[in-house]
Amino acid sequence: MMNASIQRDIAVACAGVWKVFGNEASAALDAIQRHDLNKDEVLAKFGCVVAVRDVSFEIKRGEILCIMGLSGSGKSTLVRHINRLIDPTSGKILIDGEDIGALDSRKLRHLRGTTFGMVFQNFALLPHHTVRDNVAFGLELLGVDKLPRWERAQSIIDQIGLKGWEDRYPSELSGGMCQRVGIARAMAVDPSILLMDEPFSALDPLIRRDLQTLFADMSRSLNKTTLFITHDLEEAFRLGDRIAIMKDGQIVQIGTAAQIVSNPADDYVADFVSGISRLQFLKAAHVMEPLDEGTTPTTINRERALVFNYNSTLDELVNVAARGQDTIFIEDEAGMIVGRVTKQNLLSAIKEHR
Amino acid sequence: MREVLKQDESFDAAIARFVGENVTYYQTRFKQIFSGQKRPRPNFAALLLGPIWAAARGMFGLFVVLALIEVSLGLAITGVASGGLGKAELVQSQQLQARSDSRRDQALKAQAAGDANAPDLLRSADSLAKAAQQAKTSADQQQRLASLVISLCGAALVIFRVLFSLSADSFYAKRFEKWRSNRQISSGSNIIRAVLALLVVTAVFFLSLGKVNPELPPDWLAAISKQAEQFSATKDFAVLVTKSLDELFSAITRAGGPFFDAITLSITSIVNAVEYALNLMPWPAVVVVIVGIALLLSGHVVATFTALGLIYLVAFGFWTQSLATIALLGTATFLALCIGLPLGIACGKNQSIYRAIRPVLDLMQTMPAFVYLIPIIAFFGTGKTPGILATIVFGMPPVARLTALGLQQVPENVKEASAAFGATPWQLLFKVEVPLAMPSIMAGVNQTILMCLSMVVIASLIGAGGLGEDVLQALQYASVGQGILAGTAILFCAIILDRIVQGRRTS
Numbered sequence A: 001m002m003n004a005s006i007q008r009d010i011a012v013a014c015a016g017v018w019k020v021f022g023n024e025a026s027a028a029l030d031a032i033q034r035h036d037l038n039k040d041e042v043l044a045k046f047g048c049v050v051a052v053r054d055v056s057f058e059i060k061r062g063e064i065l066c067i068m069g070l071s072g073s074g075k076s077t078l079v080r081h082i083n084r085l086i087d088p089t090s091g092k093i094l095i096d097g098e099d100i101g102a103l104d105s106r107k108l109r110h111l112r113g114t115t116f117g118m119v120f121q122n123f124a125l126l127p128h129h130t131v132r133d134n135v136a137f138g139l140e141l142l143g144v145d146k147l148p149r150w151e152r153a154q155s156i157i158d159q160i161g162l163k164g165w166e167d168r169y170p171s172e173l174s175g176g177m178c179q180r181v182g183i184a185r186a187m188a189v190d191p192s193i194l195l196m197d198e199p200f201s202a203l204d205p206l207i208r209r210d211l212q213t214l215f216a217d218m219s220r221s222l223n224k225t226t227l228f229i230t231h232d233l234e235e236a237f238r239l240g241d242r243i244a245i246m247k248d249g250q251i252v253q254i255g256t257a258a259q260i261v262s263n264p265a266d267d268y269v270a271d272f273v274s275g276i277s278r279l280q281f282l283k284a285a286h287v288m289e290p291l292d293e294g295t296t297p298t299t300i301n302r303e304r305a306l307v308f309n310y311n312s313t314l315d316e317l318v319n320v321a322a323r324g325q326d327t328i329f330i331e332d333e334a335g336m337i338v339g340r341v342t343k344q345n346l347l348s349a350i351k352e353h354r
Numbered sequence B: 001m002r003e004v005l006k007q008d009e010s011f012d013a014a015i016a017r018f019v020g021e022n023v024t025y026y027q028t029r030f031k032q033i034f035s036g037q038k039r040p041r042p043n044f045a046a047l048l049l050g051p052i053w054a055a056a057r058g059m060f061g062l063f064v065v066l067a068l069i070e071v072s073l074g075l076a077i078t079g080v081a082s083g084g085l086g087k088a089e090l091v092q093s094q095q096l097q098a099r100s101d102s103r104r105d106q107a108l109k110a111q112a113a114g115d116a117n118a119p120d121l122l123r124s125a126d127s128l129a130k131a132a133q134q135a136k137t138s139a140d141q142q143q144r145l146a147s148l149v150i151s152l153c154g155a156a157l158v159i160f161r162v163l164f165s166l167s168a169d170s171f172y173a174k175r176f177e178k179w180r181s182n183r184q185i186s187s188g189s190n191i192i193r194a195v196l197a198l199l200v201v202t203a204v205f206f207l208s209l210g211k212v213n214p215e216l217p218p219d220w221l222a223a224i225s226k227q228a229e230q231f232s233a234t235k236d237f238a239v240l241v242t243k244s245l246d247e248l249f250s251a252i253t254r255a256g257g258p259f260f261d262a263i264t265l266s267i268t269s270i271v272n273a274v275e276y277a278l279n280l281m282p283w284p285a286v287v288v289v290i291v292g293i294a295l296l297l298s299g300h301v302v303a304t305f306t307a308l309g310l311i312y313l314v315a316f317g318f319w320t321q322s323l324a325t326i327a328l329l330g331t332a333t334f335l336a337l338c339i340g341l342p343l344g345i346a347c348g349k350n351q352s353i354y355r356a357i358r359p360v361l362d363l364m365q366t367m368p369a370f371v372y373l374i375p376i377i378a379f380f381g382t383g384k385t386p387g388i389l390a391t392i393v394f395g396m397p398p399v400a401r402l403t404a405l406g407l408q409q410v411p412e413n414v415k416e417a418s419a420a421f422g423a424t425p426w427q428l429l430f431k432v433e434v435p436l437a438m439p440s441i442m443a444g445v446n447q448t449i450l451m452c453l454s455m456v457v458i459a460s461l462i463g464a465g466g467l468g469e470d471v472l473q474a475l476q477y478a479s480v481g482q483g484i485l486a487g488t489a490i491l492f493c494a495i496i497l498d499r500i501v502q503g504r505r506t507s
């Protein structure tokens, strides 16, 4: 009973996925698994490139999983496995519990057309279609008639802020606008899973921030399951519920931003996240101190004292403290007061973690 | 050989791997060349060996060019040095003298017999003797020139060799650049290649010796050359193959009779129907309709041009012939497109189909039309159908080729995106690939129309009729004026058709 409900919660699951490019892929894979060769050895011995190496992860429904890694670490290859644009050399991909490796081509196309929306780093818009027809492309492929698909496209175009550009061609748009079209095109079929391959990497920082916000709002409000590939650490931390870090085709760590920052799995990850400020991940629970002897939860005057949940961010606490509050009481989920935070606590936490 | 994608080597190591021998010399030279030092330095191996060096280093194109030039110069020098210069004229003069003598004998005999053309014979004998004298003088002159020619050719040879040795390292550096991204290119220096090249050069040189001076080659070599000449002159083998080909084709003609008849019938009926329909209306009506279509499809510039062209056709009395041509051509183009477009799409989608079809397309375009006219006449007789078929053979390749090219150039990422949105292969083809390849496809259609039109004259040779017949007549009677008028009429038909089909795209 419990197990089944967890199962239903998982939208995407990868189990032991390997991808080896090259003519002797399966022989190479065999040798790798037997002798534990690394990337360069495989290249020298078999002339094959190991792009994805034994990757397993799950994405819960409605969750945004960010995959990060250096160039060439296999991110694009991995995301193309999820809708089977690339077949794995070995391993399984389950979408809503169904093995997509076992689908015939008709079912696979249907799944791609209805369940997935994909956004590409280089936009990959259709140059001979207008913005409207680009957005409606997925519906067109599904055989939806023109009027209903135009209506649907129009509503997405309005949401994404391209009103007035419907009849222009992609060559007449800026990069940022093109990528909005790309996002709108992916959203138009109302897919339950979004696959984003470095969608914002080609854009300048301001537009990127705009689109990140836009995307985060849309994705959250529509409750889309998202696999989001990025180069950019801040982007991953802004958008991702969880973050996976890839290196040489392997996922070296997967977890929430706070977990990764406070507890990096190895030097590579530590190096990767060293630039990020830790403050944004600190919670009240991390900085609070125990209550004084003698003050018990019951003696606090709940009317006059300020009480925050222990999951409140440091930001919120600082705001309150800045307004003059000396002591903030912290309660747990059950409403029990478990500790307090003073200005001193806040300052030393900031000094320590900045 | 396994393709290794990743190379991990320094610049020096790469050069070392490429050149194989003489590593330090080439490392310094390449670095000088790549850092823009223009001062040339001779490569002594190249100076000494010339084309053989190029071959040993794997530069076969360079070898062929060098060897051709140097062997020709060498042959010239040997020929002249052995007294070959003026030899041909000397021989010619002797022959002429002999003929003159015999002619004179004849003349004397005729005079004795009292024949009337004796003076003629005498005159011809005189002129032959004069020609012989001239040839003798020129031979003498040429022999006097010999030393000059020898020194000039020798100087040319030396200068050429020196120039080559000065630029040899640059050639080799260019080669190195190519090799860096394509390791299949031959590298290093290889004695076997050098020996082979030497053999080729020597063989060519000695086999050609007989041509510059017949006395030079030893007897056995002369015998070989003679054999070779004789072999190329005998036709036994050709006759044999010709006969069996003839038999094959007549067998096909006999066996495929009903099949060919069916094709003839269907194509003829299409052409006749089109021609009949065109002839139904009086010419003013047709002009109005065509100009209207041009205006709708291609705008007013093309429409004006169309009107002018049509009026030209009417005014110079080409109207009926033009309609016949349009019917013929329209049918041929239509059929060529019907075959060429699907073929082009198949080729564009599948590389191995393309590889198989491409030689056939090349053949269709390069084979002279008269060659395939013969079997076409054998199968289909004369008239419109064979004309149309010949036109299709010549006109179909461009549209197939350019369609294939257009499809191949559709960006990979757009195709991937379509697949990601669940496109079926047909949707991918008709909603993405064909629209994106459209400019290229239309260029192919344009080429096909023009190619078809250029066949009009040849088609009329086998009785297809139309404007080509006028041109043909003009050719027979050598009447320039009629030829130009009829040719212009064909030109107008072609341009009008093409501009209308291209539509606004080009305007």
Ligand SMILES: Nc1ncnc2c1ncn2[C@@H]1O[C@H](COP(=O)(O)OP(=O)(O)OP(=O)(O)O)[C@@H](O)[C@H]1O
Pocket (backbone or CB within 6 Å): A021, A022, A049, A050, A051, A069, A070, A071, A072, A073, A074, A075, A076, A077, A078, A231
């Ligand atoms: N079609 C292919 N054939 C051979 N090797 C490939 C192919 N596609 C990718 N690779 C190899 O797989 C590895 C991972 O490539 P991938 O494109 O997934 O990297 P990435 O993490 O997306 O990099 P980037 O951030 O630069 O986009 C690379 O080493 C690349 O050379």
Ligand SMILES: [Mg+2]
Pocket (backbone or CB within 6 Å): A075, A076, A077, A197, A198
């Ligand atoms: Mg990538």
